[in-house]
Amino acid sequence: MEYRIATISGDGIGPEIVTEAKKVLDRVGEVYGHKFNYEEVLMGGISIDTYGVPLTEEALETAKNSDSVLLGAVGGHVGNSRWYDVAPNLRPEAGLLAIRKGLNLFANIRPAYLYDGLGDACPLKKEIIGDGFDMVIVRELTGGLYFGERRTEEVDGIMQATDTLVYNENEIRRVALKAFDIAMKRKKKITSVDKANVLDSSRLWRKVVAEVAKDYPEVTVENMLVDNCAMQLVMNPGQFDVILTENMFGDILSDEASMITGSIGMLSSASLNEGKFGLYEPSHGSAPDIAGKGIANPIATILSAAMMLRFSFDLDQEADAIENAVKKVLADGYRTVDIMAEGMTQVGTIEMGKLICERI
Ligand code: NAD
16 A cells, blocks of 8 residues: 655654654565655744744645654754744744644544563552553543633733633544544553543533443443542553543643653654544654754654554554564663663664664
Protein backbone atom coordinates (compact mmCIF):
# COMPACT_ATOMS: atom_id res chain seq x y z
CA MET A 1 0.00 0.00 0.00
CA GLU A 2 1.01 3.61 -0.50
CA TYR A 3 0.43 6.29 2.14
CA ARG A 4 0.79 10.08 2.21
CA ILE A 5 2.24 11.35 5.47
CA ALA A 6 2.53 15.04 6.29
CA THR A 7 5.62 15.51 8.44
CA ILE A 8 6.04 18.47 10.75
CA SER A 9 9.63 18.47 11.94
CA GLY A 10 9.12 21.73 13.86
CA ASP A 11 11.74 23.21 16.15
CA GLY A 12 14.52 22.19 18.53
CA ILE A 13 15.14 18.42 18.42
CA GLY A 14 12.07 18.00 16.16
CA PRO A 15 13.97 17.62 12.85
CA GLU A 16 16.45 15.15 14.40
CA ILE A 17 13.82 12.81 15.81
CA VAL A 18 11.46 12.98 12.82
CA THR A 19 14.33 12.03 10.51
CA GLU A 20 14.89 8.83 12.52
CA ALA A 21 11.17 8.00 12.59
CA LYS A 22 11.06 8.33 8.79
CA LYS A 23 14.01 5.96 8.46
CA VAL A 24 12.18 3.42 10.60
CA LEU A 25 8.98 3.78 8.54
CA ASP A 26 10.99 3.33 5.35
CA ARG A 27 12.54 0.19 6.79
CA VAL A 28 9.03 -1.13 7.56
CA GLY A 29 8.04 -0.21 4.00
CA GLU A 30 10.98 -2.20 2.62
CA VAL A 31 10.25 -5.29 4.69
CA TYR A 32 6.45 -5.33 4.37
CA GLY A 33 6.03 -3.84 0.90
CA HIS A 34 4.58 -0.38 1.58
CA LYS A 35 5.51 3.04 0.33
CA PHE A 36 5.38 6.09 2.56
CA ASN A 37 5.46 9.46 0.78
CA TYR A 38 6.31 12.41 2.99
CA GLU A 39 5.43 16.05 2.57
CA GLU A 40 7.07 18.46 5.01
CA VAL A 41 4.80 21.09 6.56
CA LEU A 42 6.08 24.11 8.48
CA MET A 43 4.64 24.74 11.93
CA GLY A 44 5.81 26.47 15.10
CA GLY A 45 8.87 28.69 15.31
CA ILE A 46 10.16 27.79 11.88
CA SER A 47 6.82 28.82 10.36
CA ILE A 48 6.91 32.09 12.33
CA ASP A 49 10.38 32.80 10.92
CA THR A 50 9.25 31.99 7.38
CA TYR A 51 5.65 33.26 7.23
CA GLY A 52 5.15 35.30 10.40
CA VAL A 53 2.50 32.90 11.79
CA PRO A 54 2.83 29.51 13.55
CA LEU A 55 0.58 27.72 11.04
CA THR A 56 -0.55 28.88 7.61
CA GLU A 57 -3.84 27.90 5.95
CA GLU A 58 -1.83 26.15 3.22
CA ALA A 59 0.06 24.10 5.81
CA LEU A 60 -3.22 23.05 7.42
CA GLU A 61 -4.61 22.12 3.98
CA THR A 62 -1.57 19.93 3.25
CA ALA A 63 -2.07 18.17 6.58
CA LYS A 64 -5.78 17.69 5.84
CA ASN A 65 -5.04 16.20 2.43
CA SER A 66 -2.64 13.60 3.81
CA ASP A 67 -3.47 10.18 5.28
CA SER A 68 -1.96 11.16 8.63
CA VAL A 69 0.48 13.56 10.24
CA LEU A 70 3.78 12.88 12.01
CA LEU A 71 4.95 15.71 14.26
CA GLY A 72 8.26 16.22 16.06
CA ALA A 73 7.79 19.15 18.41
CA VAL A 74 7.47 22.91 18.27
CA GLY A 75 8.64 25.78 20.46
CA GLY A 76 11.82 27.35 21.75
CA HIS A 77 13.21 28.34 25.12
CA VAL A 78 10.09 29.80 26.77
CA GLY A 79 10.76 33.33 27.93
CA ASN A 80 14.13 33.39 26.20
CA SER A 81 13.32 33.29 22.54
CA ARG A 82 12.25 35.73 19.81
CA TRP A 83 9.05 33.70 19.40
CA TYR A 84 7.57 34.65 22.77
CA ASP A 85 7.51 38.48 22.71
CA VAL A 86 4.27 38.35 20.75
CA ALA A 87 0.54 37.77 21.31
CA PRO A 88 -0.24 34.20 22.52
CA ASN A 89 -1.92 33.33 19.19
CA LEU A 90 1.33 34.04 17.34
CA ARG A 91 3.57 31.84 19.52
CA PRO A 92 4.83 28.45 18.27
CA GLU A 93 2.46 26.40 20.46
CA ALA A 94 -0.54 28.23 18.97
CA GLY A 95 0.20 26.15 15.87
CA LEU A 96 -0.50 23.01 17.90
CA LEU A 97 -3.89 24.22 19.09
CA ALA A 98 -4.75 25.41 15.58
CA ILE A 99 -3.85 22.12 13.92
CA ARG A 100 -5.69 20.04 16.53
CA LYS A 101 -8.77 22.18 16.03
CA GLY A 102 -8.38 22.40 12.24
CA LEU A 103 -8.11 18.63 11.95
CA ASN A 104 -10.85 18.02 14.52
CA LEU A 105 -8.59 15.87 16.68
CA PHE A 106 -10.71 15.31 19.75
CA ALA A 107 -9.17 12.16 21.25
CA ASN A 108 -5.64 12.06 22.60
CA ILE A 109 -4.15 8.63 23.20
CA ARG A 110 -1.07 8.29 25.38
CA PRO A 111 0.32 4.91 26.33
CA ALA A 112 2.35 4.59 29.54
CA TYR A 113 4.35 1.39 29.50
CA LEU A 114 7.26 0.31 31.65
CA TYR A 115 9.94 -1.31 29.51
CA ASP A 116 12.01 -4.20 30.83
CA GLY A 117 15.34 -2.79 31.85
CA LEU A 118 14.02 0.71 32.49
CA GLY A 119 12.69 -0.13 35.95
CA ASP A 120 15.53 1.85 37.53
CA ALA A 121 14.32 5.00 35.80
CA CYS A 122 10.87 4.55 37.36
CA PRO A 123 10.64 6.63 40.55
CA LEU A 124 8.31 4.10 42.22
CA LYS A 125 9.43 1.42 44.69
CA LYS A 126 10.01 -2.08 43.30
CA GLU A 127 7.12 -3.54 45.32
CA ILE A 128 4.76 -0.99 43.77
CA ILE A 129 6.05 -1.58 40.25
CA GLY A 130 5.48 -5.33 40.63
CA ASP A 131 5.27 -6.88 37.16
CA GLY A 132 5.25 -3.45 35.58
CA PHE A 133 2.36 -1.58 33.99
CA ASP A 134 0.89 -1.07 30.56
CA MET A 135 -1.86 1.50 30.28
CA VAL A 136 -3.30 3.92 27.76
CA ILE A 137 -4.79 7.27 28.68
CA VAL A 138 -7.58 8.46 26.39
CA ARG A 139 -8.05 12.18 26.95
CA GLU A 140 -10.76 14.39 25.45
CA LEU A 141 -8.82 17.11 23.68
CA THR A 142 -11.05 19.80 22.25
CA GLY A 143 -13.64 20.51 24.96
CA GLY A 144 -13.89 21.32 28.64
CA LEU A 145 -12.15 24.02 30.60
CA TYR A 146 -9.45 24.83 28.05
CA PHE A 147 -11.99 25.69 25.37
CA GLY A 148 -14.80 27.24 27.46
CA GLU A 149 -15.59 30.92 27.65
CA ARG A 150 -13.17 32.88 29.83
CA ARG A 151 -12.77 36.42 31.01
CA THR A 152 -10.94 38.56 33.54
CA GLU A 153 -12.77 41.59 34.84
CA GLU A 154 -13.02 43.95 37.76
CA VAL A 155 -16.10 43.44 39.90
CA ASP A 156 -16.70 46.00 42.65
CA GLY A 157 -13.05 47.01 42.56
CA ILE A 158 -11.77 43.42 42.84
CA MET A 159 -10.16 41.51 39.97
CA GLN A 160 -12.05 38.37 39.07
CA ALA A 161 -11.31 35.65 36.52
CA THR A 162 -13.78 33.12 35.14
CA ASP A 163 -13.21 29.92 33.17
CA THR A 164 -16.09 27.72 32.10
CA LEU A 165 -16.16 23.94 31.80
CA VAL A 166 -18.66 22.80 29.18
CA TYR A 167 -19.25 19.34 27.71
CA ASN A 168 -22.15 18.18 25.62
CA GLU A 169 -23.16 14.53 25.36
CA ASN A 170 -21.90 14.18 21.77
CA GLU A 171 -18.40 15.29 22.74
CA ILE A 172 -18.36 12.74 25.55
CA ARG A 173 -19.83 9.94 23.45
CA ARG A 174 -17.35 10.19 20.58
CA VAL A 175 -14.28 10.06 22.84
CA ALA A 176 -15.84 7.26 24.91
CA LEU A 177 -16.34 5.25 21.71
CA LYS A 178 -12.63 5.62 20.89
CA ALA A 179 -11.71 4.42 24.38
CA PHE A 180 -13.99 1.37 24.17
CA ASP A 181 -12.62 0.46 20.72
CA ILE A 182 -9.07 0.66 22.09
CA ALA A 183 -10.03 -1.37 25.18
CA MET A 184 -11.40 -4.11 22.89
CA LYS A 185 -7.90 -4.52 21.42
CA ARG A 186 -6.36 -4.67 24.91
CA LYS A 187 -7.34 -6.09 28.32
CA LYS A 188 -10.94 -4.84 27.98
CA LYS A 189 -11.01 -2.67 31.06
CA ILE A 190 -11.89 1.03 31.22
CA THR A 191 -11.44 3.33 34.19
CA SER A 192 -13.52 6.43 33.52
CA VAL A 193 -12.17 9.31 35.57
CA ASP A 194 -14.26 12.28 36.66
CA LYS A 195 -15.23 14.46 39.60
CA ALA A 196 -18.87 13.45 39.71
CA ASN A 197 -19.17 14.23 43.42
CA VAL A 198 -18.85 17.93 42.55
CA LEU A 199 -19.20 18.72 38.85
CA ASP A 200 -22.30 18.54 36.66
CA SER A 201 -20.13 17.99 33.60
CA SER A 202 -18.72 14.90 35.33
CA ARG A 203 -22.18 13.56 36.12
CA LEU A 204 -23.11 13.85 32.44
CA TRP A 205 -19.76 12.23 31.58
CA ARG A 206 -20.58 9.22 33.79
CA LYS A 207 -24.10 8.88 32.34
CA VAL A 208 -22.91 8.93 28.71
CA VAL A 209 -20.04 6.50 29.39
CA ALA A 210 -22.56 4.10 30.97
CA GLU A 211 -24.75 4.37 27.86
CA VAL A 212 -21.83 3.65 25.52
CA ALA A 213 -20.77 0.71 27.74
CA LYS A 214 -24.06 -1.09 26.94
CA ASP A 215 -22.75 -1.71 23.40
CA TYR A 216 -19.52 -3.22 24.75
CA PRO A 217 -20.61 -5.99 27.14
CA GLU A 218 -17.11 -7.53 27.13
CA VAL A 219 -15.51 -4.37 28.53
CA THR A 220 -15.41 -3.90 32.30
CA VAL A 221 -16.02 -0.29 33.30
CA GLU A 222 -15.21 1.34 36.60
CA ASN A 223 -15.66 4.98 37.60
CA MET A 224 -12.96 6.68 39.61
CA LEU A 225 -12.74 10.18 41.04
CA VAL A 226 -9.80 12.13 39.67
CA ASP A 227 -8.15 12.73 43.06
CA ASN A 228 -8.27 9.00 43.77
CA CYS A 229 -6.90 8.24 40.30
CA ALA A 230 -3.93 10.56 40.91
CA MET A 231 -3.14 8.49 44.03
CA GLN A 232 -3.81 5.10 42.45
CA LEU A 233 -1.37 5.86 39.62
CA VAL A 234 1.50 5.95 42.08
CA MET A 235 0.13 3.31 44.49
CA ASN A 236 -0.92 0.59 42.07
CA PRO A 237 -0.33 1.54 38.42
CA GLY A 238 -0.64 -2.09 37.33
CA GLN A 239 -4.43 -1.97 37.89
CA PHE A 240 -5.06 0.25 34.85
CA ASP A 241 -5.69 -0.75 31.25
CA VAL A 242 -7.51 2.16 29.57
CA ILE A 243 -8.11 5.41 31.46
CA LEU A 244 -10.79 7.58 29.86
CA THR A 245 -11.08 11.17 30.97
CA GLU A 246 -11.85 14.78 30.10
CA ASN A 247 -9.40 17.40 28.89
CA MET A 248 -7.90 18.97 32.02
CA PHE A 249 -7.90 15.82 34.14
CA GLY A 250 -6.25 14.00 31.23
CA ASP A 251 -3.63 16.71 30.85
CA ILE A 252 -2.53 16.25 34.44
CA LEU A 253 -2.94 12.46 34.75
CA SER A 254 -1.12 11.74 31.51
CA ASP A 255 1.88 13.73 32.70
CA GLU A 256 1.80 11.86 35.99
CA ALA A 257 1.63 8.54 34.12
CA SER A 258 4.53 9.57 31.92
CA MET A 259 6.66 10.42 34.96
CA ILE A 260 6.29 6.93 36.39
CA THR A 261 7.57 5.36 33.17
CA GLY A 262 10.85 7.09 33.90
CA SER A 263 11.59 8.81 30.62
CA ILE A 264 9.77 11.42 28.65
CA GLY A 265 11.93 10.42 25.68
CA MET A 266 10.07 7.09 25.39
CA LEU A 267 6.45 8.25 25.33
CA SER A 268 4.41 8.32 22.16
CA SER A 269 1.01 9.84 21.56
CA ALA A 270 -1.75 10.04 19.00
CA SER A 271 -4.57 12.50 18.48
CA LEU A 272 -7.46 11.13 16.46
CA ASN A 273 -10.51 12.47 14.66
CA GLU A 274 -13.85 10.74 14.11
CA GLY A 275 -12.38 8.50 11.41
CA LYS A 276 -8.96 6.95 10.87
CA PHE A 277 -7.03 10.21 10.53
CA GLY A 278 -4.58 11.08 13.26
CA LEU A 279 -1.68 13.27 14.29
CA TYR A 280 1.15 11.34 15.92
CA GLU A 281 3.79 12.95 18.10
CA PRO A 282 6.06 12.30 21.04
CA SER A 283 4.72 13.44 24.42
CA HIS A 284 7.77 15.60 25.03
CA GLY A 285 8.53 19.08 23.72
CA SER A 286 11.24 20.46 21.47
CA ALA A 287 13.97 20.15 24.16
CA PRO A 288 15.83 23.30 23.03
CA ASP A 289 18.49 22.60 25.69
CA ILE A 290 19.78 19.59 23.75
CA ALA A 291 18.82 20.56 20.17
CA GLY A 292 21.53 20.04 17.55
CA LYS A 293 23.70 17.92 19.85
CA GLY A 294 22.69 14.58 18.33
CA ILE A 295 21.74 13.12 21.72
CA ALA A 296 17.92 13.33 21.72
CA ASN A 297 16.07 10.09 22.24
CA PRO A 298 14.10 9.38 19.03
CA ILE A 299 12.14 6.44 20.50
CA ALA A 300 9.00 8.40 21.47
CA THR A 301 8.68 9.63 17.88
CA ILE A 302 9.45 6.19 16.45
CA LEU A 303 6.77 4.65 18.71
CA SER A 304 4.38 7.40 17.59
CA ALA A 305 5.01 6.28 14.02
CA ALA A 306 4.12 2.74 15.16
CA MET A 307 0.84 4.08 16.58
CA MET A 308 0.18 5.68 13.20
CA LEU A 309 0.54 2.33 11.48
CA ARG A 310 -1.82 0.73 14.01
CA PHE A 311 -4.55 3.36 14.35
CA SER A 312 -4.59 5.13 10.98
CA PHE A 313 -3.48 2.41 8.57
CA ASP A 314 -4.58 -0.77 10.43
CA LEU A 315 -1.07 -2.21 9.98
CA ASP A 316 -0.94 -4.01 13.33
CA GLN A 317 1.80 -6.46 12.34
CA GLU A 318 4.05 -3.64 11.15
CA ALA A 319 3.37 -1.63 14.34
CA ASP A 320 4.27 -4.70 16.40
CA ALA A 321 7.51 -4.99 14.43
CA ILE A 322 8.56 -1.47 15.44
CA GLU A 323 7.56 -1.94 19.07
CA ASN A 324 9.41 -5.24 19.27
CA ALA A 325 12.50 -3.70 17.66
CA VAL A 326 12.49 -0.99 20.35
CA LYS A 327 12.20 -3.65 23.06
CA LYS A 328 15.10 -5.59 21.48
CA VAL A 329 17.36 -2.55 21.28
CA LEU A 330 16.77 -1.88 24.97
CA ALA A 331 17.28 -5.53 25.85
CA ASP A 332 20.56 -5.42 23.91
CA GLY A 333 21.72 -2.69 26.27
CA TYR A 334 21.60 0.42 24.06
CA ARG A 335 20.50 3.68 25.66
CA THR A 336 20.36 7.36 24.77
CA VAL A 337 21.65 9.72 27.42
CA ASP A 338 18.22 10.38 29.01
CA ILE A 339 17.76 6.69 29.87
CA MET A 340 21.42 5.78 30.33
CA ALA A 341 22.26 3.41 33.18
CA GLU A 342 25.38 1.69 34.43
CA GLY A 343 26.70 -1.10 32.23
CA MET A 344 24.71 0.03 29.18
CA THR A 345 26.04 1.35 25.86
CA GLN A 346 25.30 5.01 25.25
CA VAL A 347 24.31 5.96 21.70
CA GLY A 348 23.16 9.14 19.96
CA THR A 349 19.97 9.90 18.03
CA ILE A 350 21.12 8.60 14.63
CA GLU A 351 22.70 5.45 16.05
CA MET A 352 19.53 4.64 17.99
CA GLY A 353 17.44 5.01 14.81
CA LYS A 354 19.83 2.73 12.94
CA LEU A 355 19.81 0.06 15.68
CA ILE A 356 16.01 -0.01 15.62
CA CYS A 357 15.93 -0.28 11.79
CA GLU A 358 18.35 -3.22 11.96
CA ARG A 359 15.93 -5.10 14.23
CA ILE A 360 12.93 -4.80 11.92
P1 NAD B 1 10.60 19.35 26.89
O1 NAD B 1 9.79 18.11 26.87
O2 NAD B 1 10.99 19.89 25.58
O3 NAD B 1 11.94 19.10 27.74
C1 NAD B 1 11.91 18.75 29.12
C2 NAD B 1 13.24 18.06 29.47
O4 NAD B 1 13.25 16.74 28.91
C3 NAD B 1 14.46 18.77 28.91
O5 NAD B 1 15.52 18.66 29.80
C4 NAD B 1 14.80 18.00 27.65
O6 NAD B 1 16.16 18.01 27.29
C5 NAD B 1 14.34 16.59 28.02
N1 NAD B 1 13.85 15.86 26.84
C6 NAD B 1 12.68 16.05 26.19
N2 NAD B 1 12.59 15.23 25.15
C7 NAD B 1 13.71 14.51 25.12
C8 NAD B 1 14.21 13.49 24.26
N3 NAD B 1 13.53 13.05 23.20
N4 NAD B 1 15.43 12.97 24.52
C9 NAD B 1 16.15 13.38 25.56
N5 NAD B 1 15.73 14.33 26.42
C10 NAD B 1 14.53 14.90 26.20
O7 NAD B 1 9.76 20.41 27.73
P2 NAD B 1 10.06 21.96 27.99
O8 NAD B 1 11.52 22.17 28.18
O9 NAD B 1 9.11 22.33 29.05
O10 NAD B 1 9.60 22.70 26.67
C11 NAD B 1 10.48 23.09 25.61
C12 NAD B 1 9.66 23.65 24.47
O11 NAD B 1 8.82 22.63 23.92
C13 NAD B 1 8.73 24.79 24.88
O12 NAD B 1 8.74 25.76 23.87
C14 NAD B 1 7.38 24.12 24.98
O13 NAD B 1 6.31 25.01 24.81
C15 NAD B 1 7.47 23.13 23.85
N6 NAD B 1 6.54 21.99 23.92
C16 NAD B 1 6.09 21.54 22.74
C17 NAD B 1 5.27 20.43 22.72
C18 NAD B 1 4.80 19.92 21.40
O14 NAD B 1 5.32 20.33 20.37
N7 NAD B 1 3.82 19.02 21.37
C19 NAD B 1 4.95 19.77 23.91
C20 NAD B 1 5.49 20.25 25.11
C21 NAD B 1 6.30 21.36 25.11
